[in-house]
Amino acid sequence: xxxxxxxxxxxxxxxxxxxxxxxxxxxxxxxxxxxxxxxxxxxxxxxxxxxxxxxxxxxxxxxxxxxxxxxxxxxxxxxxxxxxxxxxxxxxxxxxxxxxxxxxxxxxxxxxxxxxxxxxxxxxxxxxxxxxxxxxxxxxxxxxxxxxxxxxxxxxxxxxxxxxxxxxxxxxxxxxxxxxxxxxxxxxxxxxxxxxxxxxxxxxxxxxxxxxxxxxxxxxxxxxxxxxxxxxxxxxxxxxxxxxxxxxxxxxxxxxxxxxxxxxxxxxxxxxxxxxxxxxxxxxxxxxxxxxxxxxxxxxxxxxxxxxxxxxx
Amino acid sequence: xxxxxxxxxxxxxxxxxxxxxxxxxxxxxxxxxxxxxxxxxxxxxxxxxxxxxxxxxxxxxx
Numbered sequence: 061x062x063x064x065x066x067x068x069x070x071x072x073x074x075x076x077x078x079x080x081x082x083x084x085x086x087x088x089x090x091x092x093x094x095x096x097x098x099x100x101x102x103x104x105x106x107x108x109x110x111x112x113x114x115x116x117x118x119x120x121x122x123x124x125x126x127x128x129x130x131x132x133x134x135x136x137x138x139x140x141x142x143x144x145x146x147x148x149x150x151x152x153x154x155x156x157x158x159x160x161x162x163x164x165x166x167x168x169x170x171x172x173x174x175x176x177x178x179x180x181x182x183x184x185x186x187x188x189x190x191x192x193x194x195x196x197x198x199x200x201x202x203x204x205x206x207x208x209x210x211x212x213x214x215x216x217x218x219x220x221x222x223x224x225x226x227x228x229x230x231x232x233x234x235x236x237x238x239x240x241x242x243x244x245x246x247x248x249x250x251x252x253x254x255x256x257x258x259x260x261x262x263x264x265x266x267x268x269x270x271x272x273x274x275x276x277x278x279x280x281x282x283x284x285x286x287x288x289x290x291x292x293x294x295x296x297x298x299x300x301x302x303x304x305x306x307x308x309x310x311x312x313x314x315x316x317x318x319x320x321x322x323x324x325x326x327x328x329x330x331x332x333x334x335x336x337x338x339x340x341x342x343x344x345x346x347x348x349x350x351x352x353x354x355x356x357x358x359x360x361x362x363x364x365x366x367x368x369x370x371x372x373x
Numbered sequence: 374x375x376x377x378x379x380x381x382x383x384x385x386x387x388x389x390x391x392x393x394x395x396x397x398x399x400x401x402x403x404x405x406x407x408x409x410x411x412x413x414x415x416x417x418x419x420x421x422x423x424x425x426x427x428x429x430x431x432x433x434x435x
Contacts, residue, residue, distance in 0.1 A: 079392075
């Protein structure tokens, strides 16, 4: 009798494969924006509690990523970009990803509640539910507005960070949410214009396919126009300062200029220069978000160093 | 017979086991740290314990 039968698994999962389920690249955005939300809040937080709160928010974000990978395993295996993810590559079983996603969801929400407050924990639970159920299960495959809805899930972290510090919601945290929410569609649709995406094969409706490229260009302009006043408006609240206002005005002016250029172009022109404008706009959109939240951090640092009011004079 | 049998699965999964160990140690450290910070934030905890404590009596009179 043998006590165990060990099979040799060629593609056996390493710790890194399980970590990859948590979508670490998305997590960096979650960590950065949640950190900003927590730090610019008017209520000071003990550094260790702040660290723990950011960690649990990141774990919660990772848990929703694992649930998303479990649910989307079928389309991930069709698309080139996602084919090497742990589940389609056969390294991690779908059930394992589901178990990890559920366990880390519960863990992160309970720990955030214990470390900070239950309002922040509730927001984190809602974010996980929104991304895994509302976005991934209900809407991703049924509407070309999936990017807009998915953007809401990515926009919650600064609100959670703020709630971890203050225990509630304020105009400032709603505007930080709105900034990411309105930024997401132009960011992804610019990418969709120059990436010959394989979402079609996977049966995921993308605006570029369902409504056409000219409509996508109009959508990019519309969202960018709506984004600009929200972004600048955030600078007029208590978390804004000179660094943020200058950053927001300059970046939104450039972003609007790029969106107008994209709107004016047609496919012939775009293909002629290999989507130069769209690619520049997409790259700039990454700097745009990091610059806005970085500027909020800079103003918060200046305020704490005692330069808050002096710089306005 | 060797006293310690090192099975192939131990080597194969050493990375995973190490990762889990680091996570667990990290979790313990975070819970310990949170406990220390939370207890410190409560401030000095003392009450009447069959012995009159003047500082508490003064506080109670305010």
